[in-house]
Amino acid sequence: MNLRGRHCLVAGGGEVATRKVDLLLQAGARVTVVAPSLTESLQTLRDEQGFTYCPRPFAPPDLDDCVLVIAATGEEAINREISTLCQARSLPVNVVDQAELCSFIMPAIIDRSPLMIAISSGGAAPVLSRLLRGRLESLIPATYGRLARFAARFRPTVKQRLPFERRRAFWEQILQSSITELVLTGREAEADARLEETLRQAAERPTMTGEVYLVGGGPGDPDLLTFRALRLMQQADVVVYDRLVSQAVLDLTRRDAQRIYAGKARGDHTLSQTEINRLLLELARAGQRVLRLKGGDPFIFGRGGEELETLAQAGIPFQVVPGVTAASGCAAYAGIPLTHRDYAHTCVFVSGHLHDGSLSLNWPSLIQPRQTLVFYMGLNSLEAICTGLMEHGMAATMPAALVEHGTLPEQRVHKATLADLPRHIETANVQPPCLLIVGEVVKLNRDLAWFGQTATGGTM
Ligand code: SAH
DSSP: OOOTTOEEEEEOOSHHHHHHHHHHHHTTOEEEEEOSOOOHHHHHHHHHHOOEEEOSOOOGGGGTTOSEEEEOOSOHHHHHHHHHHHHHTTOOEEETTOGGGOSSOOOEEEEETTEEEEEOOTTSOHHHHHHHHHHHHHHSOTTHHHHHHHHHHHHHHHHHHSOHHHHHHHHHHHHTSTHHHHHHTTOHHHHHHHHHHHHHHHHHSSSOOOEEEEEEOBSSOGGGSOHHHHHHHHHOSEEEEOTTSOHHHHTTSOTTSEEEESSSBTTTBOOOHHHHHHHHHHHHHTTOEEEEEESBOTTSSSOHHHHHHHHHHHTOOEEEEOOOOHHHHHHHHHTOOSOBTTTBSEEEEEEOOOBTTBOOOOHHHHTOSSEEEEEESOSTTHHHHHHHHHHTTOOTTOEEEEEESTTSTTOEEEEEETTTHHHHHHTTTOOSOEEEEESGGGGGHHHHOOSTTOEEEOOO
16 A cells, blocks of 8 residues: 555554554655553654644544554553444545454565565464564575665566566566676676676577476475475476376466466366477477476376477477376375385386276286385276286285375375285275385384374275
8 A cells, every 4th residue: 555645643642552653654654643641662752753643532533634543542442432333434544453343454564665575364363473583584684675776677668678578588588597696796787787797688588499398296285396406496486287286286386377278278178298298398389488297207107298398399398397107106195115224125116007997917017026016007907906916927015105195284094915905995985196105114004104194004
C-alpha cells in the first residue's frame, strides 16, 4: 500500500504503538497518534520526525480522512470498537495481536528497499515469522537494495533494446553473473560498463537458441532434488513433466512457467514418445528454456536418452541432471540396503514391463546367489515375476518387498516371501508407483525401517 503523504491513525501511545508509528513514518505516511500519554521513545520520534499528537482517548471522528488505522490501545473493548467502526467504513484496520479484529496484517519485513520481503503466518505464529526473518536477514546482503536500484536504472534501456521474450533471460544472466558482486561492493561504474557490453552483445545476436534441461525429479520427496535441478527448475520457461513427478516437486518449478503434462495431454490423449521428442524440439527452437522433468533419474528406465538423441541431431544444446532413482529412494526410505557384505554383492535393476502380456527376461542371470533384484514397473507383472523366479530356481522363501509410493508420506512397504507376496498384496489395495525388491537384504528392513510407521509384514 502506498502510504506516502497519506493520513494514518494510530490509537495508543505505548511500546507497541511506537514500533508501528516508526514503520508508518518510514513509509512516508502522515501519522496522527491519539493517546492519553506517549512513551519516551514516541516523544523522541515526534521530536525527530514529527507526527500529530492528540493527548486524549480515541474518538470516532478521529477516523475521518484516514486511509489506514492501527489500534494499539492495550484495552480490548476500545480496540474492538475501533475495529468495528473501521470495518463498517471499509477502512483497513490492524489491531495489534488480535488477528480476528484485523482486516490486514503487518508482516515481519526484511527491508532492502526498494526490495521488500514480507513474511506472515496469518497471525498464527508471529514468532515463527520473526525467526524466519532472522535467517533471511543473515542470508541476504544488506546492500541488496542496490541491485534493485541498479536494475531499475537499466530497465528502460533494456526494454528498448531487447524484445519482450528475451528480457527475462537477459536479466537472469545479469543477476546471476559477477556483475552483481560489483554492484554489491559499490563498484557501480564497472558494473554499468559490463552491463552495457552484455546488452550490446545480446542485442546483436539475432535470435536466442533455446535449450533443454533433462532433469531427474527423484522418486517423490522434494528434499531429494539436487541443487542444480532446483536451480534449473526455477529458471525454465516451459516445464514438460511426466506422470511420475510428484506434486511437491512440481510445485518447486517456476510459478509462471508454462506447464505441459506429457503423460496425458488434452483430453485423454497420451503423448507418444515421438510426439514428446518433437515437442521438446519445437519449444527449444522457439527460443525457450525447456525443463524436461522426469521421475527418478532420467537415464534409468526414463527414455531420457531417446529424447536427447533427437535434440543432439538438431543441434539443440542440452544438459542432464541426475536424480535419485526409485531404487535408491525406495531402498533408503524402506531401510533395505541394496548391497550388504553378508547378503548381496550385486544389484540388478530390471524392467518388469510386460510386452504383449508377457515378460521376456534373462531368468538365469536373475537367480544368481548374493544378488538383489529391483524391478521397476512390476506391479502388473508381480505374479509373473515371482512365479518366473521360482520356476527358474529361486527359493520360494526368498524375502521380497513391494515399496508403494516410496519416499512419499503415504509410503507403504509390503513384505512377504516370494511365494506369498502376490497373495499378500491382493487385499492391500496397492496403488502405483510401486517398486519390487527381491533378495536377502529385504530382511534388514526389520531393524532398519525408519521412515513413517509403514511396514506391513506378511509371512516370512
Ligand atoms: N526414471 C525413473 C523410473 C521410471 S519407470 C527412476 O529412475 O526412478 C517407472 C517406475 O519407477 C514405476 O513403475 C515404479 O516401479 C518406479 N517408481 C518410480 N517412483 C516410485 C516411487 N516413488 N515409489 C515406488 N516406485 C517408484
